[in-house]
Amino acid sequence: MAEVTHFFRTKCSKVERVDDQKLKVIGYQMDSHLSLFGEMEVSIPDLEIIHLRVETGGMSYNLPKLLGAKIGAGIRKIIASCVESRLKEEQVDFFIEDMCDSVILLFTKKVLSKAPRSKDLKEERAFFMELVKKNTRLLNSCAALSTESPLLEGIDLRQG
Amino acid sequence: MENFIRNKTVWIWKDRDMVIVHGDLDDDIYALEIEIEIDEDRNIISDIKAKWIREENSQCFRAIPPLREIIGSGIEPGSIEAIYRRLSRSSCRHFANLIKEGLFSYLISKRYGYLKEKRGGGTKVEVSERDGRFERSIARRDEAGEFASIIDLHIHTYPRSKCSVMSVEEAIKEAKRIGLNGICLTEHQVMWKREEVEELIERYGLLVLRGVEITTDQGDMLVFGMELEAEEIMKIERLRDIVLKGGGFMIACHPFRGFLTFGLKELGITVESALKRPIIQNADAVEVLNSRVTDDENRFALEVAKKADRLITGGSDAHDIGSVGRYATAFKDPIRTEEDLIQALKSGRYNPIVFK
Numbered sequence: 473m474a475e476v477t478h479f480f481r482t483k484c485s486k487v488e489r490v491d492d493q494k495l496k497v498i499g500y501q502m503d504s505h506l507s508l509f510g511e512m513e514v515s516i517p518d519l520e521i522i523h524l525r526v527e528t529g530g531m532s533y534n535l536p537k538l539l540g541a542k543i544g545a546g547i548r549k550i551i552a553s554c555v556e557s558r559l560k561e562e563q564v565d566f567f568i569e570d571m572c573d574s575v576i577l578l579f580t581k582k583v584l585s586k587a588p589r590s591k592d593l594k595e596e597r598a599f600f601m602e603l604v605k606k607n608t609r610l611l612n613s614c615a616a617l618s619t620e621s622p623l624l625e626g627i628d629l630r631q632g
Numbered sequence: 633m634e635n636f637i638r639n640k641t642v643w644i645w646k647d648r649d650m651v652i653v654h655g656d657l658d659d660d661i662y663a664l665e666i667e668i669e670i671d672e673d674r675n676i677i678s679d680i681k682a683k684w685i686r687e688e689n690s691q692c693f694r695a696i697p698p699l700r701e702i703i704g705s706g707i708e709p710g711s712i713e714a715i716y717r718r719l720s721r722s723s724c725r726h727f728a729n730l731i732k733e734g735l736f737s738y739l740i741s742k743r744y745g746y747l748k749e750k751r752g753g754g755t756k757v758e759v760s761e762r763d764g765r766f767e768r769s770i771a772r773r774d775e776a777g778e779f780a781s782i783i784d785l786h787i788h789t790y791p792r793s794k795c796s797v798m799s800v801e802e803a804i805k806e807a808k809r810i811g812l813n814g815i816c817l818t819e820h821q822v823m824w825k826r827e828e829v830e831e832l833i834e835r836y837g838l839l840v841l842r843g844v845e846i847t848t849d850q851g852d853m854l855v856f857g858m859e860l861e862a863e864e865i866m867k868i869e870r871l872r873d874i875v876l877k878g879g880g881f882m883i884a885c886h887p888f889r890g891f892l893t894f895g896l897k898e899l900g901i902t903v904e905s906a907l908k909r910p911i912i913q914n915a916d917a918v919e920v921l922n923s924r925v926t927d928d929e930n931r932f933a934l935e936v937a938k939k940a941d942r943l944i945t946g947g948s949d950a951h952d953i954g955s956v957g958r959y960a961t962a963f964k965d966p967i968r969t970e971e972d973l974i975q976a977l978k979s980g981r982y983n984p985i986v987f988k
């Protein structure tokens with residue numbers, strides 16, 4: 473590790489289910505330059521942003537243009553177009569992206585918790601083959617789920 | 633309850649001509665690390681190393697080799713987005729996310745001058761991490777403009793500081809009464825325990841922070857951001873080493889108390905000679921408003937601090953109720969915790985103020 477750190481950043485996002493209809497997300501970032509705090513509420517099952525507030529530099533922003541946006545494919549573009557440039561300079565857009573990512577990862581965690589824990593490639597392959605057949609967007613979504621990976625080698629989506 | 637938590641940390645430092653960006657990501661599914669080497673002059677990525685700490689499946693290791701595709705890439709906001717999109721698919725979106733975090737942090741550190749060389753003088757000084765745009769000046773409370781938190785950074789209470797005639801309860805009640813956002817307990821040589829101040833916060837509803845005033849062979853120093861106590865007078869260089877290793881922050885408090893009793897001319901002190909004093913050279917900041925010294929001594933401390941390019945703070949040094957909040961420090965960023973305080977102190981986004 474460095475003898476002298478010039479810049480330090482720590483960032484945290486946490487999402488939890490409030491009830492059957494709502495998720496709550498809290499984001500926090502602190503670095504050598506500034507601090508950000510954010511809170512967001514998301515409806516279930518639509519994953520629609522129903523409340524959003526970000527604090528930076530002692531000011532609070534409600535970002536009304538993002539209310540109603542659905543967390544899912546295309547959300548990064550929506551955030552980029554709805555966050556004003558002054559806040560982008562403070563990387564508020566990336567901060568909100570991370571809060572949205574956490575919502576997706578809450579559900580990813582649920583799905584992946586069913587993955588086989590053994591090192592048996594056969595079992596693992598059966599699980600991921602099935603997963604990708606059900607959600608074809610996952611194919612080639614990362615190196616592990618590429619067509620060259622033993623997990624999906626020879627996959628035929630027509631059979632799904 | 634169903635939940636998900638992700639934590640990320642980025643450190644940036646310099647190694648010869650290179651800037652090193654180190655990042656950790658740890659969440660309920662994955663844990664990973666990256667280290668990016670940046671050629672600062674050419675503003676390009678010159679190397680990258682990465683490893684999984686906790687992966688999700690047996691093939692996640694395949695995400696590492698494609699990361700090298702970004703070597704040679706320029707570092708601008710647009711190119712960082714392109715890197716993110718590219719690596720999300722060819723490698724893994726969690727590595728892509730952490731790399732984006734690291735490169736965005738690099739952009740901020742570069743834009744606001746955090747990568748400039750540290751101050752010299754034979755001692756490594758951590759605090760050039762600060763906002764160069766922030767004008768260092770003293771203001772009156774009503775002229776100070778918008779600040780998120782106003783905190784008296786220097787308060788002594790009895791019995792932990794034998795010289796004080798004020799209990800901690802009295803200090804807190806008075807701080808609340810006059811409208812401070814918080815106080816910092818800075819007893820001589822000893823620190824309050826974290827759980828003790830948490831109990832005070834809960835009981836009185838006012839932010840109570842911790843520091844310590846350490847007596848050195850060169851004068852008194854306020855230390856924040858670390859656990860520290862001393863039984864005897866310390867050599868200032870030793871204190872500096874301890875604080876650097878501990879990630880703390882040092883403020884030279886009342887550095888010229890009593891020095892100007894006979895006037896500057898009689899003592900022959902000049903700003904130029906004063907700034908070479910070890911108490912200034914080893915400090916991250918200088919307390920330029922202190923209620924137990926003369927106005928001339930405060931003014932002189934301000935002149936020296938500016939000439940020495942040190943940050944400046946204010947604190948009452950209260951030992952009695954009437955002095956609480958006489959002077960304070962107004963922070964641009966909200967202070968809610970000790971961690972907030974240390975980051976804010978290092979950022980330089982504050983001014984000493986005459987509070988009452």
